Structures are given as structure tokens and as C-alpha cells.
Amino acid sequence: MGRELKGDRAGLPGTVRGFCGEMDKQGDWSPVPVLLAEAPPGGPAEHSFFMEILETMRDGLRKAAPLDGVYISEHGAGLSTEEDDVDGAVFAMVREVVGPDIPIIATLDLHGHVTQRMRQSVDVMVAYLTNPHVDQEERGCEAALLMTAMLSGVRTTSTLVKVPMISPAVSLLTARGPYADLINHGQTLVKPPILNVSILAGFAPANASTNGLSIVVTADTNKPDARVTARNTAQQLADKAWAERHRYEPKLTSLDDAIKLSKAVVEDPQKPAIILADVADNPGGGGRGNTLFVMQRMIEEGISNVTIGMIIDPALAAEAHSQGIGARFWARFNRDDDTKFSETYEADVQVEKLANGDCVGRRGIFEGRRLDLGPCAVLSLGGLHVVIATARQQLADPVFLERLGMNIADLRVLVVKSRGHFRAGFDEHHSPEQIFEVDVPGLTTPVLSKLDLDRVPRPIFPLDPDMEWRVPD
Ligand SMILES: [Zn+2]
Structure with a gap:
């Protein structure tokens, strides 16, 4: 895979192509590939298989040391038969291996589920802005630019707000509709100190405790009011998502x-x-x-x-x-x-x-x-x-x-x-x-009532249609 990262990248995911292409433009760099694993979506992975993958990555990272930064391309809605937060397990493992000072930047599909463990383990999470996902290369480029900024001294703080709502994927198009409005509004808020706004609606059929909508806002701590602006921005977007929850009902x-x-x-x-x-x-x-x-x-x-x-x-x-x-x-x-x-x-x-x-x-x-x-x-x-x-x-x-x-x-x-x-x-x-x-x-x-969702956190909209919710302080 090392040769592919520097040469013909047609066999690689769009995010990785974008990241490598932008890093090439930024100057001399040496990619050290650790693992590429892909599978079409399905049920949870066997936990022993996931642990094998995790250990292969840990081993690869240790052998690759010393590193200046780590880029992770994941979907974000991974499940194993024993772990609802496999992405969090990967992110935490990477942080443990490289230590607190090395920048870690991840790209995620907007159908992913973000957890506090994921947020605490990496510096920036960059989710797709489009569905269909035609901006995978662009988000990879964005991750590379953020990596370059962090290698020059930028440091980040981030906020995660989970909004208790599940929306079927047919209601999550970004050409028009409620999700388009939410994502577009989020992008208008990306200005100093805010570096990135990612709104992940999640993967409705995932029968997991991590299901729900995630809003992640990352800010530059070298700028004034970074922490409070990140928090206020995430809360404002969470309010908007919740207020418009009825717009996400599918029409088949x-x-x-x-x-x-x-x-x-x-x-x-x-x-x-x-x-x-x-x-x-x-x-x-x-x-x-x-x-x-x-x-x-x-x-x-x-x-x-x-x-x-x-x-x-x-x-x-x-x-x-x-x-x-x-x-x-x-x-x-x-x-x-x-x-x-x-x-x-x-x-x-x-x-x-x-x-x-x-x-x-x-x-x-x-x-x-x-x-x-x-x-x-x-x-x-x-x-x-x-x-x-x-x-x-x-x-x-x-x-x-x-x-x-x-x-x-x-x-x-x-x-x-x-x-x-x-x-x-x-x-x-x-x-x-x-x-x-x-x-x-x-x-x-897309008819959520026909899915087996007995493990998702409750109450959650629309399974609990009359529930009330406020953004936590
Ligand atoms: Zn997706």
C-alpha cells in the first residue's frame, strides 16, 4: 500500500486520495500506511476479528514511530458483536500509542455515530458534508490542511452534542431538505475561532447504544473564546436539528x-x-x-x-x-x-x-x-x-x-x-x-418501526414521538 499512497491511488478510498493529494501539494512528506480494510455494510463484525484488526493497527503504529501526525479514515458507525464504539476503541488506541502531543485527524462518513471517547482521543473529526457522498476527496484535503496547520502549531478544542433523533437515510439528502438546511447553516458558522463543523445524522438501522445525531464543533485554541464559541455553536445547531425533527419523516x-x-x-x-x-x-x-x-x-x-x-x-x-x-x-x-x-x-x-x-x-x-x-x-x-x-x-x-x-x-x-x-x-x-x-x-x-432497534438509547425521536428534550448545558 505504501507505493499506492504515492502513486496510482485509484484503488484507495476517496478520503485517502484527497488527503495524500493535498499533502503532496504541501511539500515533502513520507506516508507510512498501517492498514486498509474495507467491507460492504452488514451486521456487526465478530469481536475477535475486530480485536485482530485493532492489534494489527497498534503493531503497525508502533513500528512506524516516530510519527509527526496520524490521519484516520473511518466510516464511524462500526460495530462488533461486543463493542458498540469500535471507532472510539480505534481512536483511543491510536492516542495511547502516539501520546498526547501528536496531531490525530479523522475523516468520517456523515452516517457515523460520534462518542465522547472518539472526541477525546483525536484533535479534529471531519465529516462529509454531502449525501450522496461526493465530497470524500474534498474532506480528505481538508484533513490534510488541518494536519499542516497543526504541524505548524495550531491546537484545538472540540464539543460534541448528541441529539436524540434517528432519521432514515432517504431523509438525509443534502441537495435539499432539512439535513441540507442544517449542514449549510453549520458551514456559515465556520469562521475564527471555529475550524470545523461536522453534523453526523447517524446510521438509522444500527441497533446500538451509540445511535443518534452527533454535532461536533472544533475550534482553534490560539484564538480568543475558542472553547465557549465551540460550545455555543454546537448548542445552536442542536436546537435547530431538534426543532425541525418532524421534517425528517420519509415519504415513500x-x-x-x-x-x-x-x-x-x-x-x-x-x-x-x-x-x-x-x-x-x-x-x-x-x-x-x-x-x-x-x-x-x-x-x-x-x-x-x-x-x-x-x-x-x-x-x-x-x-x-x-x-x-x-x-x-x-x-x-x-x-x-x-x-x-x-x-x-x-x-x-x-x-x-x-x-x-x-x-x-x-x-x-x-x-x-x-x-x-x-x-x-x-x-x-x-x-x-x-x-x-x-x-x-x-x-x-x-x-x-x-x-x-x-x-x-x-x-x-x-x-x-x-x-x-x-x-x-x-x-x-x-x-x-x-x-x-x-x-x-x-x-x-426506511420505515424505522420495522427495524429491530432495542439497543438504541431511549427516549429517542421518532420512536418516542412525544418526548421532550433540551440541549444540555
Ligand atoms: Zn454514508
Whole structure:
């Protein structure tokens, strides 16, 4: 990884690319990589595996000494089977190894959960400002600039306010809406002594004691009133978030209405094309990417000219590849993963197109990022074109379809297994008015009452809709 940090960075996360790129501009520096580990969202990690990762990092840091600074890129909503605050455990370990005087700066996804242990362990936390997350490189750059400032003597103080509210990810877009207003307001407050305002709405399906909205404000202690300004700023933002909590309720489209819309669009070429987002089965949020509720209903209704992607089914993708283009065969969807929401389904299909999964993102959150989707196929099923992939990944980049010979501008009805990141990839031909979030069952449903959240702190909005709350002094 050392060579990648200084050379071709396409295989690295956007935050790390941004951090390294900006550090290059700032002058001579030597990156010492410790560990890169990534996995698509899912359930909590086995605790023993997490401890192994933690010890590998500790070992790497010790061997890397002496260091001038530490940069950490994490998501922020990590869980193990025994630890709700794995990010706090990592941050605290880093501080313990490098001591109190070395700057530590972390970037976080805005779906992370911040704890006091995280805040106390690092000097600055920089969260994404955009959802879809198209500012990952920019936040990495910001972290590098803060690192440079700290290496020149800047020191920081920070405040964390936890606001007891959980919002489904579909209500957390930043082009418009309550979260956009909150984040934008926060950015107007970034002026001396304030160095950074980060507002992390959290990851709604996380059944953890850390769940909730986190507001983190960091100030420069060399400037007057740093501590009190940081605290007042965080409190003001917490008040605004709480006052507007009712604006975060999701508005979903029923499957019946989605079917009506699809029929209307397919029958009338004058109508604008639409995207139906299967938000309850988003691989980017922990879904398996293989529920078939929308597909089966489309088949029952006899709708044609609809594209569905991507259904994650390694066995079916492999079979399509062994059958070859043009072959007809009796497909068994979910033969290896017959679970709640993802039942086995059989149908007569024809192989339309095949491809390997090696690609570089073209637009949106994966732009410039090298990815491998594993063997992919397009199956024709009735009038549907169903895209099958092997690696669990959300359909967030148009290149995933273009490399299978599809032209996005020609697609009349597109069903995507993605919660919201597809919006930044498909915005060339689909405005927000052409996008409908469909209410079907699934692991990542935005309907919070359907999730198992017995470990989140109570009371919390909207699970306790009538609760009262004030910002603590
Ligand atoms: Zn996120």
C-alpha cells in the first residue's frame, strides 16, 4: 500500500486520495500506511476479528514511530458483536500509542455515530458534508490542511452534542431538505475561532447504544473564546436539528403506485423516464441486494421495457457465464441465499449480455475508484432486462450498466438497488422529480418501526414521538 499512497491511488478510498493529494501539494512528506480494510455494510463484525484488526493497527503504529501526525479514515458507525464504539476503541488506541502531543485527524462518513471517547482521543473529526457522498476527496484535503496547520502549531478544542433523533437515510439528502438546511447553516458558522463543523445524522438501522445525531464543533485554541464559541455553536445547531425533527419523516411510494407510474411511462414515450429506488434492499446500507418484490410484481403485471439492477446472485451470474450469450435456461434466483426477504424464485430467462466486473467508476461516489463487481450478466425475463452481479455493491454508477451495453438515456423505467447514492451517478438524465423511493420489505427499510432497534438509547425521536428534550448545558 505504501507505493499506492504515492502513486496510482485509484484503488484507495476517496478520503485517502484527497488527503495524500493535498499533502503532496504541501511539500515533502513520507506516508507510512498501517492498514486498509474495507467491507460492504452488514451486521456487526465478530469481536475477535475486530480485536485482530485493532492489534494489527497498534503493531503497525508502533513500528512506524516516530510519527509527526496520524490521519484516520473511518466510516464511524462500526460495530462488533461486543463493542458498540469500535471507532472510539480505534481512536483511543491510536492516542495511547502516539501520546498526547501528536496531531490525530479523522475523516468520517456523515452516517457515523460520534462518542465522547472518539472526541477525546483525536484533535479534529471531519465529516462529509454531502449525501450522496461526493465530497470524500474534498474532506480528505481538508484533513490534510488541518494536519499542516497543526504541524505548524495550531491546537484545538472540540464539543460534541448528541441529539436524540434517528432519521432514515432517504431523509438525509443534502441537495435539499432539512439535513441540507442544517449542514449549510453549520458551514456559515465556520469562521475564527471555529475550524470545523461536522453534523453526523447517524446510521438509522444500527441497533446500538451509540445511535443518534452527533454535532461536533472544533475550534482553534490560539484564538480568543475558542472553547465557549465551540460550545455555543454546537448548542445552536442542536436546537435547530431538534426543532425541525418532524421534517425528517420519509415519504415513500407504494409498490402499487410505482407499478402505475411504470405502466404510464412505458406506454407514453412523451413522459419523462423514471427511476424506482428499491431503498429497502440497498447493498450500500447492509442489504443483500437480492430481494425480488419489485421484479416479481413487474412480471405479474406483464410490464416490459424495464431495467432492474443490480441483483446480487453469484451462482446465477456464474451460470449465465457458463451458458453463454443467447442461451435460454431455467434460472433459480437466490438458490444459495433463501432467507427472509430473499426467497428462491424460478423463471425462464435468456442471456442478453455478459461482462467481467472490473471497472473504474465514472460518476458520483465511485468516480475514479477501481472496483470489481465480479462476473455480471443481463438476463431477459419476460419484458424485463435484469442485471445480475456477483460482488455485493449498490447500483450507484452508470458505468455498471454502460459496460453491459446499455445507454442510460434510453432507459424508460430503471429499478435500482441503492438508497440514494445513485442520484449522483444518474443525474445526467434523471432529476429528483423523476425518482421514486418504493416502499417494499427489506433489511434497509426506511420505515424505522420495522427495524429491530432495542439497543438504541431511549427516549429517542421518532420512536418516542412525544418526548421532550433540551440541549444540555
Ligand atoms: Zn454514508
